[in-house]
Amino acid sequence: MYETILYETGGGVANIRLNRPGSLNSLNRQLVEDLGSALKKAREDPEIRCVVLTGAGRGFCAGADLTEGAVENPGDISAVLRERYNPVIKTIQEIEKPVIAAVNGVAAGAGCNMALACDLVIAAESASFLQAFVKIGLVPDAGGSYFLPRLVGSKKAMEMMLLGEKISAAEALRLGMINRVVPDSDFEAEAGKLAATISSGPRCQGMIKKMLSMSSEMDLGDCLNMEAEFQAKAAATEDFVEGVSAFLQKRKAQFKGK
Ligand code: T3D
Numbered sequence: 001m002y003e004t005i006l007y008e009t010g011g012g013v014a015n016i017r018l019n020r021p022g023s024l025n026s027l028n029r030q031l032v033e034d035l036g037s038a039l040k041k042a043r044e045d046p047e048i049r050c051v052v053l054t055g056a057g058r059g060f061c062a063g064a065d066l067t068e069g070a071v072e073n074p075g076d077i078s079a080v081l082r083e084r085y086n087p088v089i090k091t092i093q094e095i096e097k098p099v100i101a102a103v104n105g106v107a108a109g110a111g112c113n114m115a116l117a118c119d120l121v122i123a124a125e126s127a128s129f130l131q132a133f134v135k136i137g138l139v140p141d142a143g144g145s146y147f148l149p150r151l152v153g154s155k156k157a158m159e160m161m162l163l164g165e166k167i168s169a170a171e172a173l174r175l176g177m178i179n180r181v182v183p184d185s186d187f188e189a190e191a192g193k194l195a196a197t198i199s200s201g202p203r204c205q206g207m208i209k210k211m212l213s214m215s216s217e218m219d220l221g222d223c224l225n226m227e228a229e230f231q232a233k234a235a236a237t238e239d240f241v242e243g244v245s246a247f248l249q250k251r252k253a254q255f256k257g258k
Contacts, residue, residue: 004031006056007038012049012199012257014042020065021057027110028065032084036091043095049257050199051095052191053118054102063109063132081141085110089143092117093213096206098198102191103169103178108132113144116151119209121178122194123169124187129177134164150216151177202239202255 006017016038018025025031042051055061064070070077092099092114101107101118109132115121131148133140140148140161149157152175160167169181182190198205207230215223234240238258246253 002034002038004028005034005038007041009045009048011196012047013195014038014045014048014051015195016042016051016053017056018054018061019056021055021059023065023067024059024062024106024108025055025057025111026062026065027085028068029084031065032088036084036088039088039091039095039099043091043097048199049097049201049205050195051097051099052102052195053092053099053114054191055104057105059105059111060101060103060107060127061111061114062106063111066136085142089114089117096210098205098209100191100195100198102187102195103127103129104187106130106166109138110142110144113140113142113147116147116177117143120180120194120198121172122180122182122187122191123172123178124184125169125181126184127169127181128166129169129172130166131161131164134162148177151175199257200255201257202243202253203237203257204234204239207234 004018004020006015006019008015016035018031018035020026020028020031039051042048070080098120099118101115101121103115103121103123104127105124106128107115108130112129112131115129131140131144144161148160152160156175167175169178172178173181180190180194211226211230214226218226239255242255243253
């Protein structure tokens with residue numbers, strides 16, 4: 001049981017819902033702690049093959065809780081990031097299971113960058129994204145300086161970070177920041193379908209995640225070597241045997257994530 005999030009599992013999916021709707025799920029100390037703990041729980045649970053991160057109410061996440069006293073104790077911000085935010089972003093990246101951000105509403109500041117740290121992002125049509133930091137005199141954090149320029153290019157990232165303007169889900173999709181936009185009325189169902197597709201997929205999905213993370217820092221030669229190494233691991237899985245058998249028998253594969 002968590003104080004600030006809802007954690008539900010089913011069908012191989014761990015659903016983590018940020019649950020402070022009164023402040024658009026802003027990140028207070030407890031929420032960051034609960035989120036970190038829930039992500040670790042999903043990582044350790046062998047039944048879980050996909051994680052979904054979403055928000056309760058009309059927002060996804062409005063970034064840091066600005067009522068928590070950052071202005072009174074500015075010296076603490078560095079420690080807050082190193083000890084609380086950064087481990088969450090690293091866990092999202094390092095967990096060997098796909099993490100989907102299901103962005104139901106506004107994603108601002110660290111909330112926006114937390115969504116970008118996820119492996120897939122599906123957004124409701126009414127959702128929006130903003131690098132809100134500059135509006136309050138802060139620089140981007142929660143991995144934004146890493147993810148955003150890699151997704152949209154440095155010029156667009158610069159514009160978003162310098163101006164802090166809100167962009168629509170449709171614009172975020174056009175820019176390549178996110179994967180899918182669906183009508184608000186279909187959002188829960190479509191996010192559920194995407195999670196179900198991933199959670200019934202083969203073991204190699206976790207390897208694909210790891211490979212793409214590693215390849216961002218590699219040259220072609222290293223990527224080719226990495227592919228040879230990971231392909232041997234993928235070929236040793238039960239799911240590879242099932243995948244090929246299903247193809248030859250002209251039936252749908254039943255993957256077990258093993
Ligand atoms: O110390 C550290 O933790 C350092 C780390 C910093 C990382 C960061 O994320 S810095 C960036 C922090 N976030 C922001 O600056 C965004 C602030 N919020 C907004 O700009 C707007 O709320 C939104 C654009 C996100 C949404 O606007 P709108 O008009 O849809 O909603 P609203 O009316 O502004 O907000 C609704 C309620 O949520 C409102 O409360 P009220 O008046 O109904 O009681 C508002 O005060 C509250 N709220 C929204 N964002 C935050 C928040 N309360 C606390 N902290 C927030 N970030």
